[in-house]
Amino acid sequence: MTPHIVHVSSAHPWVDNRVHLREAAAAAAAGYRVRLIAVDSPLAAPETGVDVVRIPSRHRLRRMILSTTQALVLALRSRAPLVHLHDPELIWTIPVLRLAGRTVVYDAHEDLPDQVWGKDYLSPRQRAVFAFISHGLLRLAGTAHRVVTATEWTGRRFPVSRRVAIHNFPLARPEDDQQLPVLDRPAVVAHVGVLSHDRGIDVLARTVSEPHFPAGWRLEMVGSIDRATSTERLRAAQETGRAHHAGVVGPMEARDLLLHARVGVVPFRRTPVTDQIFPTKLFEYLAAGLAVIATDMPLWGHLLDGIECVTFVPADDPAAMARAISRYADDPALLARHSAEARRAAQRFSWAPEAARLVEMYDELLPDVRSSAPAGDAG
Incomplete structure (x- = not known):
């Protein structure tokens, strides 16, 4: 037909x-x-x-x-x-x-x-x-x-x-309405989506090696890696046992990963493109009830003005990202509060x-x- x-x-x-x-x-x-x-x-x-x-x-x-x-x-x-x-x-x-x-x-x-x-x-x-x-x-x-x-x-x-x-x-999903409380989930920092130089692959790889990265936590990643991107640092990070890249998965499987994490990260570099886009992962993190750590982009700050579940860090700064993760690891009450705020904020997007x-x-x-x-x- x-x-x-x-x-x-x-x-x-x-x-x-x-x-x-x-x-x-x-x-x-x-x-x-x-x-x-x-x-x-x-x-x-x-x-x-x-x-x-x-x-x-x-x-x-x-x-x-x-x-x-x-x-x-x-x-x-x-x-x-x-x-x-x-x-x-x-x-x-x-x-x-x-x-x-x-x-x-x-x-x-x-x-x-x-x-x-x-x-x-x-x-x-x-x-x-x-x-x-x-x-x-x-x-x-x-x-x-x-x-x-x-x-x-x-x-x-x-x-x-x-x-x-x-x-x-993001699409509304029944799974998001049935999610576990954030403190009952594994101590996981999640990243979903394409990995490249501009999208922070090196920042993520270096974050897990920073002294402030909390013991017992790990970084879980899914998504494709841009063909022009070096993966040397990522491989080294995985060898430490604190990072794992699971490869390419379907869109719903990626969102399922988020329901088994506590924090989501958006580590973009500042470029003419990244300065002007709304990354889908940012809104999917909110829907999954994750506290969010993101590059300090003016557009994102304007969009999320008044929403208190996002910690903005300087671009290309793995130490700042590790400290932000450690802050959530050291303060479960803050993590729970930001998770609840993320779920409320998701209704806007x-x-x-x-x-x-x-x-x-x-x-x-x-x-x-x-x-x-x-x-x-x-x-």
């Missing part, structure tokens, strides 16, 4: 939190027939009512040529009237899709020019060239019927009349209002489609 909406990614795995479990799933739950074209992965995802078509995982150059072309062909063959694109490398398909009569939504997960300037492996000259190209791509992306952005900051580059911010706030705003956008672009869909057609 022809889908109403097809979400397309040539870079993200089919289990991706934002692409599948939030946005595509929200449309399916609202009654739209939804298909997802995304990269194959052995990881599992819960049933969402989304029809998934997987394309092979390829290295960067082959992905940019073969995967984007394959994804475009599959999107056109789906005959879906609305195509929701999720990667900068798919921007070139926007005019093709529009000429084919499709309504196009482009999803800007991050600010592309800032992302380019943050690539340490590029020379300054290369960064300047790619940043120039990225501005041209964004002008082309702005020709989509709507541009969905993960933050208001990312949206500043697109026409006001066409943009809508849909934040990466719920996916439900974001999903409603996303579905409202689809309703505007596909008038009368949802109301005329036969009963039981959501999957």
Whole structure:
């Protein structure tokens, strides 16, 4: 049966939190027939009512040529009237899709020019060239019927009349409502998500070797490691027995880890990109009732103003992070109080209002489609 909406990614795995479990799933739950074209992965995802078509995982150059072309062909063959694109490398398909009569939504997960300037492996000259190209791509992306952005900051580059911010706030889960009190959990500091130089892999590795890191505590990590990132320090940290990296797991398994931890850490370096994003893990920590230790980012401080469960530390400072962990280890009453405050704060950062705003956008672009869909057609 022809889908109403097809979400397309040539870079993200089919289990991706934002692409599948939030946005595509929200449309399916609202009654739209939804298909997802995304990269194959052995990881599992819960049933969402989304029809998934997987394309092979390829290295960067082959992905940019073969995967984007394959994804475009599959999107056109789906005959879906609305195509929701999720990667900068798919921007070139926007005019093709529009000429084919499709309504196009482009999803800007991050600010592309800032992302380019943050690539340490590029020379300054290369960064300047790619940043120039990225501005041209964004002008082309702005020709989509709507541009969905993960933050208001990312949206500043697109026409006001066409943009809508849909934040990466976590899905509500019954498991979070049944969580153990924080003091009944293992003495674990948790980190979930991608590890790279900019996302604090070296800070985490050095934190467990600091003299202030509390005895009997350990650091548990899950998530992919950026291919350009050295893992030498991480391997050394694991050899001490105070740190463990469990590799890549599914999104719900990552959140399950948090229910068996006491503290969550967000050790980002200050870069043009990290200064302007809301990391999903931050909100997932709150939902799991964790005290949070995070880099002192002005945007995060503004967002969390008045919430007392977050300890901000300077960037690139493993000693400060170790001291913050030790503070919680030495003061169980403080840890319990911050855990309770985290659960209260989590109510402010719920996916439900974001999903409603996303579905409202689809309703505007596909008038009368949802109301005329036969009963039981959501999957």
